[in-house]
Amino acid sequence: MATSRFIASLRRLRAVAMKEVRQLSRDRVTFGMIVGVPLMQITLFGYAINYDVRNLATVVQDQAQSSMSREFVAQLRATQVIHVAWQTDSASEVDRLMREGRASMAVVIPADFERRLQSETRPVVQILVDGSQPSLAGVANGVAMLPTISRHGMGPYAGGKRMAPRRIEIRTLYNPEKRTAVQIVPALIGVILSMTMVLFTSGAIVRERERGNLELLIATPLGRLELMVGKLLPYVGIGLIQVTLILVVGKLLFAVPTVGHFFDLYCAALLFIAASLGLGLFVSTLAQTQFQAFQLAFVTMLPSILLSGFMFPFEGMPEAAQWLAQILPLTHFNVIVRGIMLRGADLPEVWPQALKLVVFLAVMLTVAVARFKKRLD
Amino acid sequence: MAITARQLTRRFGEKTAVDHIDLDIPAGRIYGFLGPNGSGKSTTLRMLCGMLLPSDGHAEVFGLSVVKDAEAIRRRLGYMPQKFSLWEDLTTDENLRFIADLYGLEGDVDARIAQARNTYNLEKLRAQRAGTMSGGQKQRLALAAATLHSPELLLLDEPTSAVDPQSRRDFWERLFMLAEAGATILVSTHYMDEAERCHGLAILAEGRVVSEGSPRDLMNGVGADVFEVEGADGSEAPRLLRALPWIHGVTQLGVRLRVLVDRSENAPADQLRAVLKQHGIDAKIEPTHASLEDVFVVATRREKNGD
Numbered sequence A: 001m002a003t004s005r006f007i008a009s010l011r012r013l014r015a016v017a018m019k020e021v022r023q024l025s026r027d028r029v030t031f032g033m034i035v036g037v038p039l040m041q042i043t044l045f046g047y048a049i050n051y052d053v054r055n056l057a058t059v060v061q062d063q064a065q066s067s068m069s070r071e072f073v074a075q076l077r078a079t080q081v082i083h084v085a086w087q088t089d090s091a092s093e094v095d096r097l098m099r100e101g102r103a104s105m106a107v108v109i110p111a112d113f114e115r116r117l118q119s120e121t122r123p124v125v126q127i128l129v130d131g132s133q134p135s136l137a138g139v140a141n142g143v144a145m146l147p148t149i150s151r152h153g154m155g156p157y158a159g160g161k162r163m164a165p166r167r168i169e170i171r172t173l174y175n176p177e178k179r180t181a182v183q184i185v186p187a188l189i190g191v192i193l194s195m196t197m198v199l200f201t202s203g204a205i206v207r208e209r210e211r212g213n214l215e216l217l218i219a220t221p222l223g224r225l226e227l228m229v230g231k232l233l234p235y236v237g238i239g240l241i242q243v244t245l246i247l248v249v250g251k252l253l254f255a256v257p258t259v260g261h262f263f264d265l266y267c268a269a270l271l272f273i274a275a276s277l278g279l280g281l282f283v284s285t286l287a288q289t290q291f292q293a294f295q296l297a298f299v300t301m302l303p304s305i306l307l308s309g310f311m312f313p314f315e316g317m318p319e320a321a322q323w324l325a326q327i328l329p330l331t332h333f334n335v336i337v338r339g340i341m342l343r344g345a346d347l348p349e350v351w352p353q354a355l356k357l358v359v360f361l362a363v364m365l366t367v368a369v370a371r372f373k374k375r376l377d
Numbered sequence B: 001m002a003i004t005a006r007q008l009t010r011r012f013g014e015k016t017a018v019d020h021i022d023l024d025i026p027a028g029r030i031y032g033f034l035g036p037n038g039s040g041k042s043t044t045l046r047m048l049c050g051m052l053l054p055s056d057g058h059a060e061v062f063g064l065s066v067v068k069d070a071e072a073i074r075r076r077l078g079y080m081p082q083k084f085s086l087w088e089d090l091t092t093d094e095n096l097r098f099i100a101d102l103y104g105l106e107g108d109v110d111a112r113i114a115q116a117r118n119t120y121n122l123e124k125l126r127a128q129r130a131g132t133m134s135g136g137q138k139q140r141l142a143l144a145a146a147t148l149h150s151p152e153l154l155l156l157d158e159p160t161s162a163v164d165p166q167s168r169r170d171f172w173e174r175l176f177m178l179a180e181a182g183a184t185i186l187v188s189t190h191y192m193d194e195a196e197r198c199h200g201l202a203i204l205a206e207g208r209v210v211s212e213g214s215p216r217d218l219m220n221g222v223g224a225d226v227f228e229v230e231g232a233d234g235s236e237a238p239r240l241l242r243a244l245p246w247i248h249g250v251t252q253l254g255v256r257l258r259v260l261v262d263r264s265e266n267a268p269a270d271q272l273r274a275v276l277k278q279h280g281i282d283a284k285i286e287p288t289h290a291s292l293e294d295v296f297v298v299a300t301r302r303e304k305n306g307d
Helices: A002-026 A028-048 A067-078 A091-099 A113-118 A136-145 A152-159 A180-210 A213-218 A224-254 A262-286 A290-307 A319-327 A329-343 A347-371 B041-048 B070-075 B092-102 B109-119 B135-147 B165-180 B192-196 B215-220 B237-242 B268-278 B292-305
Strands: A056-062 A082-088 A105-109 A126-129 B003-012 B015-025 B030-034 B056-061 B077-080 B153-157 B184-189 B200-205 B208-213 B224-230 B247-253 B256-262 B284-288
Touching: A002 A028, A002 A224, A002 B092, A028 A180, A028 A224, A056 A067, A056 A091, A067 A082, A067 A105, A067 A113, A082 A091, A091 A105, A180 A213, A180 A224, A180 A262, A180 A290, A180 A329, A224 A262, A224 A347, A262 A290, A262 A329, A262 A347, A290 A319, A290 A329, A329 A347, B003 B041, B015 B041, B015 B056, B015 B200, B015 B208, B030 B041, B030 B165, B030 B192, B041 B056, B041 B153, B041 B184, B070 B077, B077 B135, B092 B109, B092 B135, B109 B135, B135 B153, B135 B165, B165 B184, B184 B192, B192 B292, B200 B215, B200 B292, B208 B215, B208 B292, B215 B292, B224 B268, B224 B292, B237 B247, B237 B256, B237 B268, B247 B292, B256 B268, B256 B292, B268 B284
Parallel strands: A056 A082, A056 A105, B030 B184, B030 B200, B077 B153, B153 B184
Antiparallel strands: A105 A126, B003 B015, B003 B056, B200 B208, B224 B256, B224 B284, B247 B256
16 A cells, blocks of 8 residues: 555656756747756856966066066066067156056066165065956966066065076966866856756746646645656756866866866766755745745845855855855855866765755755745635 | 535635635535635635645535545546647547556546546547647537546536637536436536526635625525616716615626615615716616626625624
């Protein structure tokens, strides 16, 4: 008796899942989004977001015109951060180029450059930065820190013995070339999944309500767990397809390595997919129309993208934002996925984050199941 | 009794959609809910299939509580919502197969689906998606789906509202076949001709049952004499008559007026004639039989006047 009931239950669950797959395969827009969203995002983010600034158009006004000042400019060039597009002796020319926005940076070497190098207190070189471009200020700091200019790095000049500066070695672990794509692509897995999973599932469930299908379903013996699981199951598959797509494109276009095991990566992805589906399910219990569901999905997505450490470094955020970020599954998934893909971590090594995802999933499911009634009121 | 309800009530906030209604609906019959939009027909049907909880009172289907035993009732019940609720992006066969799976149909499921296709004339629509079907075709598919598991009780919420007259006639033929096979059918409608075909009928207005019985009994016991007044068209006769307290209703039918006069009046025809003559209208007045519409007008008017 119990087994036959279980089999009947499985049959209903399977019927719901099959129906969902069939509908999905006929819904060209959604179907296109499954593949289109990851492809678009990965190319967009991979190519456009570039934290490593190179070849900034720079104007150099070398008033010293000494061998030492020329050597200094050559060293700046060698960093590839700046591209010396103009050399001039006129301050007004520098001014004009900056104002017109053609030069992002100006390096002004004073006439008494060599004497200033001897001094401990006077600034050696003036660097002008276009502050209207947000990411450039940081770059200027970076340039200022170059051993050539920084006061601590002045030693070689002060002694006048060697022109080669004593380099402060900055080693970047795990992403030695500091390529943004290597940081972005793993994080994109989570971003894309939280976009599509929450959007698709909340939309799919609310659509049934909006079109009146739910009213019919309620009148059948279909249980609410069967309905929920049956509807979510196809999206687990879709999520895994998307993960694969991102990994393949990340490898092909941006040569993003996967240091850790794929098995661990997929397990973590599965956990995150489940958490996102739980969130989608919860959203679906709040929304009456698809439009509301999409709006709510976006409301959950924005903090995920902004606070999870995907866009901005987590450490720089105010405490309240960090606290809020702890609630977001994407924050923890990003730690896990970067760990596995870039540092070659095993699942057990990232268990605290995995545990947080499990907790999030459990809470979401509990709330969603409690709210998802097999009634209209 | 297939359905009994006592003081069944449903409120939505301030509004009372269903107001303490009693129902006794025998098995194997076609029973109708007749009433205008907003009279509580859909809400009552939804409470009977456990989709909405009653705010007050209780109802039993096959002796099972609609609150506690909703799941058990659902297996024996077919429900056809007012709005087409099957999946528009699925074909006839896919929709029917899905419903068969939900009800856990045993044995040769394909044969049962084929039989349903045959009964409801869906053979040519097998591979057609429901979204591309006409109103009548959708309705046949919806009825095929609602009856696929041979339910003992069929709840139909305004099933013919989007359907042409011929499809409506065919639809009712099928309902009688189902009733003959032993099913109880509860159908809501706002069409008088459909209501007249039911074995039993409850007239609903503003959430209350204002009249109940077989259509014939209702028409006989209408509580008003019906007259047809000829030769008063284009005059102010309708306005004059409506103002009189002993007149329940005046309906214009082409050149004739259909006038409902309260039974308590003596020699109503003479009185009518006198009133009209006073205003210089010389009309021919003839008694006629009450129709279900007359019953409806009298019942809902009585409800409004609160007597």
